[in-house]
Amino acid sequence: MNFHVMTLFPEMIENAMEVSITGRAMKAGHITLNAVNIRDYAQNKHNRVDDYPYGGGAGMVMQAEPVYRCYQELVKKCRKDSGVRVIYLSPKGTVFSQSMAQEYAKEEDLIFLCGHYEGIDERVLEEIVTDYVSIGDYVLTGGELPALVLMDAVSRLVPGVLNNAESACTESFSENLLEYPQYTRPEEWNGKKVPSVLLSGNHKLLAEWYRRQSVLETARRRPDLLEKAELSEEEKKLILDCV
Numbered sequence: 001m002n003f004h005v006m007t008l009f010p011e012m013i014e015n016a017m018e019v020s021i022t023g024r025a026m027k028a029g030h031i032t033l034n035a036v037n038i039r040d041y042a043q044n045k046h047n048r049v050d051d052y053p054y055g056g057g058a059g060m061v062m063q064a065e066p067v068y069r070c071y072q073e074l075v076k077k078c079r080k081d082s083g084v085r086v087i088y089l090s091p092k093g094t095v096f097s098q099s100m101a102q103e104y105a106k107e108e109d110l111i112f113l114c115g116h117y118e119g120i121d122e123r124v125l126e127e128i129v130t131d132y133v134s135i136g137d138y139v140l141t142g143g144e145l146p147a148l149v150l151m152d153a154v155s156r157l158v159p160g161v162l163n164n165a166e167s168a169c170t171e172s173f174s175e176n177l178l179e180y181p182q183y184t185r186p187e188e189w190n191g192k193k194v195p196s197v198l199l200s201g202n203h204k205l206l207a208e209w210y211r212r213q214s215v216l217e218t219a220r221r222r223p224d225l226l227e228k229a230e231l232s233e234e235e236k237k238l239i240l241d242c243v
């Protein structure tokens, strides 16, 4: 997976990606990162990339031309010569989800466009953007943190990035259920004991317990997810009994 990021703050992207699992994945060559400063594509003395909005109003707008020139350079580095996804991070976008992360993980290259100020000239967005994506219904100062959120979620789905222990198959949102609660040593902490089934070593009982806890956790914390989950009649009754 090759990530390309158009941003005014490439060091913010690089610094965050360099650590932890994404850093390890870059060193191992499972993912690559190319964060490019849009300012380098300005064509004026002071490298300005923003200007006043037509029609007036507060704030500045990023100009179309430097964004477009930056995009043209990046797209040359992508494997496909057409159809590369260009993701614009914006509160106007579709709210990001695990299933979108799964779709993006299938791509070879992804280009992210991070805005700042009051936005980007609409004409270049029309020209290059394929996907508008939001990370939630709130407004951030720029698209860098959302781009990092997407890259993190996508990276861990790229084959080889997670090791067995970190593997992605029993985690939250698989089958539209949240993950069951986890415990580690000591067996008793602050008067609270680890559920005895976890010490039993009985795989059948364990699997049943994990499933039951996933259903209960989802019913308690994210009941909206249950609409899309496939539940047995017994599990539906379990939920009714717990609410």
Ligand code: ADE
Pocket (backbone or CB within 6 Å): 089, 090, 091, 133, 134, 135, 136, 137, 138, 139, 140, 141, 142, 143, 146
């Ligand atoms: N840019 C500013 N706020 C954002 C959000 N919530 N999601 C994606 N991009 C943004």
